Amino acid sequence: MSLAQTLIDPDLDQLAATFAASAAQDASAALRAWEDGLAQLDAPMRETAHRLAEARLAWPARLALNATPEGSVVLRQWAADRQQRPALPRLPFLSQRAAYQYCASLVQQRGSRQAANALRQGRLLVLGLRRDTSTLVNKGRGSYDDHIVVLNGWQRRGSVAFFPGNTEPSAQYAHRAQLKAGKPIDDRYKGVAFKKASLVAGEDVNADGLKDAGRLRAGTYFFKEKPDGFLDARAFRSTENQTVERDTDGDGRFLLNDAARIDSKLVGRTMYIHWGGADNVPVVNTWSAGCQTIPRNHYGSFLSAVGRNPSFFYVLIDGQ
Structure with a gap:
């Protein structure tokens, strides 16, 4: 690797380890070296480096940093972050290492302690990167504008594979889109390609007579192969009950002003990971009533990445 590439694509994990080790001895000097090491990075990779460093920081180093003005500022910034x-991310990354470190930093910051430990041990892990999208998009058929990422450190540390994905329900399965006298129950769902009444998904959590669409809440879940598959293909199911957010006002978004939005009781383990419609066809359909879906034309590669009969932590993150 050339010097120029080293400056813009450094080993962030090594930089973070060096910083964490030296901060306890001389916090000010460690911070100066840290900023020099990150000088050529763009904003997303600088944020990656900061997440990696925070994950490595022991209490003596935190105390030393907090005792200096510049160090206390950094700690407050990390807490705010x-x-x-x-x-x-904007794909592609500069290198496979940069992609892996970006994803690893998010798992370490946002995932459960068990998921972070699994990553450090080189175990298989799946990361979901969600971009908020209305359930009404694409005439209610959904959009593959999220990322599903497979991280695998076993025997070849640093392997990462990105796949287009969907982590939100599509309005084609919404109760509000159901037709009555030729019109949807909710006028806002006009034009939605409604499936049929027998496929309506959701739960009426606010007791208004309408089932509320749900999406998996950001967090950490543990998945295993679903023995009987789903939609005639391999699929994966959580080993424990899940928590979802409900769109109780029916605007197609999952927002803080949705009354009774957090549902930890009714969804059970029904938010699977499975294949959806292809994304290389004129009319794209994610086939999602709330599950995490990957286009069928990418699904074979996803299955190859996770291997046979896998079990893995799934860390879902709301991004922007």
Whole structure:
């Protein structure tokens, strides 16, 4: 690797390890070296580096940093960053290493402790990067504008594979789109390619007589192969009950002002990972009533990436 490429594509994990080790000894010097090491990076990769460093920081180093003005600023910035949605990547990454480090930093910051430990142990892990999208998009058929990422460190550390994906329900399965006298129950769903009444999905969590669409809430889940598959293909199901967000006002979005929006009781383990319609056809359909779906023309590659009969942590993150 050339010097120029080293400056713009450094080993961020090594930089983070060096910073974490030296901060306890001389916080000010460590910060100067840290900023020099990140000087050539764009904003998303600088954020990646900061997440990796925070994950490695032991208490003595935190105390030393907090005792300096510039160090306390950095710690406050890191705390604030955890409350914000991370910027989603613009593909392709400069290198496979950069892609892996970006994803690993998010797992370490946003995933459960068990998921972060699994990643450090080189175990298979799947990451979902969600871009908020209305359920009404594409005439209610959904959109593959999210990323489903397979991270695999076993025997070849740093393997990462990105796939187009969908992590939200499509309005074609919405109760509000059901037709009565030739019109949808909710006028906002006019033009939605409604499936049929028997396929309506959701739960009426706010007792208004309409089933509310749900999407898997950001967080960490553990998945295994679903023995009988789904939609005539291999599929994966959570080993424990899941939590979903409900669109209770029916505007096609999952927002804080949706009354009774958090549902941890009614969904069970029904938010699968499975294939959806192809994304290389004139009319794209994600086939999602709330599941995580991957286009069928990419699904074979996804299955190859996860292997036979896998079990894995799935870390779902809301991005921007």
